[in-house]
Amino acid sequence: MLGSSLFQGKDLTCIRGGRTVFLGLNFNLAKGQALVLEGPNGSGKSSLIRMLSGLVRPRFGKLVWQEQDATKDPEIFQKHIHYIGHRNAIKPVLTVLENLAYWSGKTKDDPGLEDALDHFRMLPLKHTPANLLSSGQSRRLTLSRLLASERSVWLLDEPSVGLDVASVSLLEEVIKTHRLKGGSVIFATHSPIQVENPDRLNLQDYSPLYNKELLEIENDEESWI
Numbered sequence: 063m064l065g066s067s068l069f070q071g072k073d074l075t076c077i078r079g080g081r082t083v084f085l086g087l088n089f090n091l092a093k094g095q096a097l098v099l100e101g102p103n104g105s106g107k108s109s110l111i112r113m114l115s116g117l118v119r120p121r122f123g124k125l126v127w128q129e130q131d132a133t134k135d136p137e138i139f140q141k142h143i144h145y146i147g148h149r150n151a152i153k154p155v156l157t158v159l160e161n162l163a164y165w166s167g168k169t170k171d172d173p174g175l176e177d178a179l180d181h182f183r184m185l186p187l188k189h190t191p192a193n194l195l196s197s198g199q200s201r202r203l204t205l206s207r208l209l210a211s212e213r214s215v216w217l218l219d220e221p222s223v224g225l226d227v228a229s230v231s232l233l234e235e236v237i238k239t240h241r242l243k244g245g246s247v248i249f250a251t252h253s254p255i256q257v258e259n260p261d262r263l264n265l266q267d268y269s270p271l272y273n274k275e276l277l278e279i280e281n282d283e284e285s286w287i
């Protein structure tokens with residue numbers, strides 16, 4: 063199932079608010095792969111996901127998309143990825159279906175939208191204004207964007223937050239189907255999401271906050287960072 067390298071990070075350093083969040087981080091994502099980001103609070107999981115979605119620039123290191131250096135030009139990979147942050151980006155005055163149409167850039171009558179809502183058991187609520195949804199329903203609406211947008215790499219920050227057990231299973235199912243079609247996923251989670259043969263990256267290993275050796279390197283390098 064796994065193919066050659068799709069997306070790579072080489073010796074990445076992330077600095078936010080004047081502090082080094084992680085340094086010397088490498089990863090290699092292939093088609094069909096699931097990469098799980100682990101690590102304690104503040105170790106940089108969300109920062110890495112934002113970097114891989116092009117929202118945060120690496121201070122040092124390289125991002126390589128299909129062997130093309132995309133570090134200075136995130137547009138090269140942005141059109142292939144779908145990022146879902148830990149907050150739901152939902153327009154409260156629009157209905158469920160209108161929200162999905164808005165975010166996917168499709169018209170409301172596109173059958174793919176109803177299919178996506180159906181996967182996450184949101185179809186009966188398609189005409190409901192989004193401000194009336196429960197937190198789990200809002201999350202399911204947000205996740206249905208993954209199916210409506212058809213991107214090859216999913217970047218998910220705490221995707222199961224607010225979901226009940228049955229809804230976590232739905233998420234696991236869509237990740238499995240996505241991977242079987244050659245799609246890849248990177249996700250950070252503090253609660254278990256079952257996926258087959260995941261690779262794991264522990265951000266603690268690259269965080270000066272948690273790794274004394276790196277803290278010394280960071281202090282040594284402060285003059286040039």
Ligand SMILES: Nc1ncnc2c1ncn2[C@@H]1O[C@H](COP(=O)(O)OP(=O)(O)OP(=O)(O)O)[C@@H](O)[C@H]1O
Nearest residue numbers: 078079083101102103104105106107108109110265
């Ligand atoms: N916009 C920002 N500006 C400055 N610093 C930030 C910003 N966002 C995050 N940070 C800092 O970056 C560090 C890593 O935060 P991040 O949210 O990436 O960690 P995390 O591993 O996802 O944490 P959690 O498990 O709590 O979600 C933290 O020290 C945080 O204070």
